[in-house]
Amino acid sequence: xxxxxxxxxxxxxxxxxxxxxxxxxxxxxxxxxxxxxxxxxxxxxxxxxxxxxxxxxxxxxxxxxxxxxxxxxxxxxxxxxxxxxxxxxxxxxxxxxxxxxxxxxxxxxxxxxxxxxxxxxxxxxxxxxxxxxxxxxxxxxxxxxxxxxxxxxxxxxxxxxxxxxxxxxxxxxxxxxxxxxxxxxxxxxxxxxxxxxxxxxxxxxxxxxxxxxxxxxxxxxxxxxxxxxxxxxxxxxxxxxxxxxxxxxxxxxxxxxxxxxxxxxxxxxxxxxxxxxxxxxxxxxxxxxxxxxxxxxxxxxxxxxxxxxxxxxxxxxxxxxxxxxxxxxxxxxxxxxxxxxxxxxxxxxxxxxxxxxxxxxxxxxxxxxxxxxxxxxxxxxxxxxxxxxxxxxxxxxxxxxxxxxxxxxxxx
Numbered sequence: 188x189x190x191x192x193x194x195x196x197x198x199x200x201x202x203x204x205x206x207x208x209x210x211x212x213x214x215x216x217x218x219x220x221x222x223x224x225x226x227x228x229x230x231x232x233x234x235x236x237x238x239x240x241x242x243x244x245x246x247x248x249x250x251x252x253x254x255x256x257x258x259x260x261x262x263x264x265x266x267x268x269x270x271x272x273x274x275x276x277x278x279x280x281x282x283x284x285x286x287x288x289x290x291x292x293x294x295x296x297x298x299x300x301x302x303x304x305x306x307x308x309x310x311x312x313x314x315x316x317x318x319x320x321x322x323x324x325x326x327x328x329x330x331x332x333x334x335x336x337x338x339x340x341x342x343x344x345x346x347x348x349x350x351x352x353x354x355x356x357x358x359x360x361x362x363x364x365x366x367x368x369x370x371x372x373x374x375x376x377x378x379x380x381x382x383x384x385x386x387x388x389x390x391x392x393x394x395x396x397x398x399x400x401x402x403x404x405x406x407x408x409x410x411x412x413x414x415x416x417x418x419x420x421x422x423x424x425x426x427x428x429x430x431x432x433x434x435x436x437x438x439x440x441x442x443x444x445x446x447x448x449x450x451x452x453x454x455x456x457x458x459x460x461x462x463x464x465x466x467x468x469x470x471x472x473x474x475x476x477x478x479x480x481x482x483x484x485x486x487x488x489x490x491x492x493x494x495x496x497x498x499x500x501x502x503x504x505x506x507x508x509x510x511x512x513x514x515x516x517x518x519x520x521x522x523x524x525x526x527x528x529x530x531x532x533x534x535x536x537x538x539x540x541x542x543x544x545x546x547x548x549x550x551x552x553x554x555x556x557x558x559x560x561x562x563x564x565x566x567x568x569x570x571x572x573x574x575x576x577x578x579x580x581x582x583x584x585x586x587x588x589x590x591x592x593x594x595x596x597x598x599x
Contacts, residue, residue: 188299190216196239197294198249199286200256203227207235208290209242210298220294222287227255232262239267248297250274250289251305260307270297270304277302306476312461315431319458320501322424329417336363336410345397350390355414358384362391366399367408428454438462441552444559445545446521447513452505456549459502464554470547478503479543495539503542510542520562521545527567 190212199206209221221242225235239247247263248270249256256271263269277296296302308316333355337348345366351359361379370376377391384391432439432454439453448456460473467473474480478498484491514525514537521541528537552559568575576592583590 190218190298191300192246192298194242194244195246195248195294195297196242196244197290197292197297198235198247198259199290199293200249200252200259201227201286202255204286205232205235205259206286206290207238207247208287208294209239209244210294211242212298218298220291222290224286227258229258229262232259235259236263236266239263246270246297248272248293248302248304250277250293261310264310269307270302271307272302273305306466308461311431312458315428315458316501318424318428318431319455322421322428323455323501323505325417325421325424329414329421332410332413332417336407336414339403339406339410340397343397343399343403345399346394347391350387350394351384357381360411362395363407363411367404367411369404371399428458432457435462438553441558442549445509445513445548445552446516446519446561447509447511447545448549449509452509455502455505459499460549460553462553464550467550470550473550474543474546477506477546479506479539479546502546506542506545507538510538510545513545514538514541518564520564520566523564523567 192210193212194210196207196209199208203226205225205227207223207225210218211220212218223238225231225238244267246268249259249272251271251273260269260271272293277293293302307313336354340347340354347359347362348354353359354363358379358381361381362376365376365379373392373395376395377388380388380391435457439450439457442448442453442456443450460467460477464473467476471480475496476498478496478500480495481493482496484493510521510525513519513521516522521544524544525537525541528540532540548559551557563569580590580592
């Protein structure tokens, strides 16, 4: 087999150690290898870098093992051509598996040019990614705190959530803080309502009658403190994200024109896929990378389960959430696509199809620098009007009626 990289290295990365194997191929095609183990502290990784440089190695490959590859990549980036490879793609023949053999196998594959590196964005985009993902975790923590607050109130039979649509709103928060301070009179608590909620004072008085125990007050107090803390952290991280995406704000503003997409969703898209679409040959490659297309599982001519692959869960979950909002918009193409698919494919598959379409739209908008143009809610009817007529005639026939169609004259 042809040798592509005469001097290269394979790295088997773990939490506490890195096993490196250097392959050197001379002009006669004879290969020699050298194996050495390093720790994962900064000084150890720098020693690994010096070892690779001493052997004039320029290319190195490693598995994408959890998060452990990141520190290696960050310290070796710039000095070497690094490939982070999907572990599933380089799985060796079963048996006799050791860390040394794994490193040798990775290096041997790289030596023959059989590895394809994963998409690793530049350092500024990686830092933006980390901030955006951290904010998503904070939003998730806040949502969990709100859900726990709902559960505690249910155990006290205080039905505030039945009357107030948002337990974290100004009125509801004021009532909860009063409950924590020991105020249990429903009339007094209902007077804390603000705005339109004051029109529901009678319902509030009924909802605020419950059995609040001291341990309930303690838990509600801590959850309210957590919610305030999460709000502050989310605002702080959002400010940092806003500063970093300032150069890409024009792209985010154009993405904001897509139904269901807002500033936050646009920031996630830019953070996860960037603004250079050359790394994705087509929109189908991007959809596959995001985990928004059916899988292939066929044997002996039979299609088995074609459930979607995992993909980039951060981008996938955000775009699916945006699709949920897009299908509720009126007179839009995305809403029409959903309602066209949902009767025969079901809600989940229809939402996934809408999310896949939104990723394709974002891909072309970023690639071409264009704005969003909605195809309209009647796009599918205009594309094939005879099919629509045929379907309606069949439905009328099933109801027991005969119908004849006569085209109307078009008025100029």
